[in-house]
Amino acid sequence: MRKSVAYALLVLLLWAALALPYARRGTPRAAAESLPAAAAPPAEGSAAPATAESGADSAAGTGFDAACRICVLVEGQRRSMDLRRYLTGVLLAELPERFSDACFQAQAVASRTYALRSDAHRRHDPAALCDSASCCQGWLDPDSVSPQRRARAEAAVDATDGLVIRCGGKLIEATFFSCSGGRTEDAAAVWGNDLPYLRSVESLGEEGAAHYRDETRIPLSEFRAALTELDPAVELEGDPALWIGAVVSTAGGGVEEIRLGGRPFRGTDLRKRFALRSTAFELRLEGEEAVFTTRGFGHRVGMSQYGAEAMARAGNDFETILKWYYTGVEIGPAER
Numbered sequence: 540m541r542k543s544v545a546y547a548l549l550v551l552l553l554w555a556a557l558a559l560p561y562a563r564r565g566t567p568r569a570a571a572e573s574l575p576a577a578a579a580p581p582a583e584g585s586a587a588p589a590t591a592e593s594g595a596d597s598a599a600g601t602g603f604d605a606a607c608r609i610c611v612l613v614e615g616q617r618r619s620m621d622l623r624r625y626l627t628g629v630l631l632a633e634l635p636e637r638f639s640d641a642c643f644q645a646q647a648v649a650s651r652t653y654a655l656r657s658d659a660h661r662r663h664d665p666a667a668l669c670d671s672a673s674c675c676q677g678w679l680d681p682d683s684v685s686p687q688r689r690a691r692a693e694a695a696v697d698a699t700d701g702l703v704i705r706c707g708g709k710l711i712e713a714t715f716f717s718c719s720g721g722r723t724e725d726a727a728a729v730w731g732n733d734l735p736y737l738r739s740v741e742s743l744g745e746e747g748a749a750h751y752r753d754e755t756r757i758p759l760s761e762f763r764a765a766l767t768e769l770d771p772a773v774e775l776e777g778d779p780a781l782w783i784g785a786v787v788s789t790a791g792g793g794v795e796e797i798r799l800g801g802r803p804f805r806g807t808d809l810r811k812r813f814a815l816r817s818t819a820f821e822l823r824l825e826g827e828e829a830v831f832t833t834r835g836f837g838h839r840v841g842m843s844q845y846g847a848e849a850m851a852r853a854g855n856d857f858e859t860i861l862k863w864y865y866t867g868v869e870i871g872p873a874e875r
């Protein structure tokens with residue numbers, strides 16, 4: 540009798556762990572939020588190979604990541620290391636310590652994909668990539684942090700050992716950023732090239748991010764000089780209230796183009812020129828200042844780290860998170 544009850548419980552638990560993440564696909568957040576916490580799937584979902592946290596030591600010598608070497612520019616110096624060490628350092632640099640395991644795992648898979656694709660293209664020939672977060676991916680020497688902090692990052696790398704993201708059989712450009720401000724951006728809107736898996740998607744629950752909303756104030760004289768430098772034909776005379784014209788928005792709620800002083804300016808150019816947090820901005824003139832109110836932080840294309848964390852906290856596993864932010868992709872083992 541007892542045995543059959545235990546068996547029924549086991550079957551129920553297995554079903555909850557395996558079936559629920561898939562049943563939720565499509566609307567991961569809403570459904571996950573309605574689940575009781577106990578029914579949330581374990582972070583190491585069914586897609587992960589058998590290198591869970593407890594097996595971290597054995598995975599260190601046997602997994603794909605440990606066997607794969609990568610050349611990285613660290614503070615300008617070429618350093619060769621195994622992919623496991625590299626990815627551990629990326630997680631330490633890229634994510635706040637308080638973020639959830641599923642978010643760490645999603646970041647590990649995105650960063651592994653990014654690194655292997657960069658390796659194929661030799662982004663910093665002969666090195667695969669550099670340690671700058673604004674150029675490639677941030678990297679922090681795992682030896683420079685506490686053993687506990689390092690072990691936690693390593694566990695996320697090991698739990699996803701060798702897993703990468705593909706679209707149409709090819710490694711994707713797995714871009715990511717801090718916070719979108721509510722919606723991510725199409726790749727074409729920011730870089731001009733259309734990639735089917737980098738499409739604008741909703742990204743909820745980011746309100747806690749430091750730069751969810753931000754303000755950049757520029758003295759009017761500097762604003763005028765900068766615009767004139769970008770386009771000498773701009774006419775910024777007379778009443779400043781008439782300087783700001785029509786705005787063309789992107790699918791992700793960014794500024795594709797804004798007319799200023801009778802001339803069109805690209806949102807990406809203004810972001811660069813005025814060091815704005817993102818291209819999702821509103822502009823107003825206030826006294827002797829131009830005021831940009833921005834939403835989000837970063838290029839806003841691909842996976843939002845704060846959005847991924849919100850999904851993880853709602854009970855989604857790393858695979859569900861990745862498939863939310865990268866449209867129409869598959870997740871599977873890398874080829875040796």
Ligand SMILES: [Zn+2]
Nearest residue numbers: 668669674675
């Ligand atoms: Zn770089």
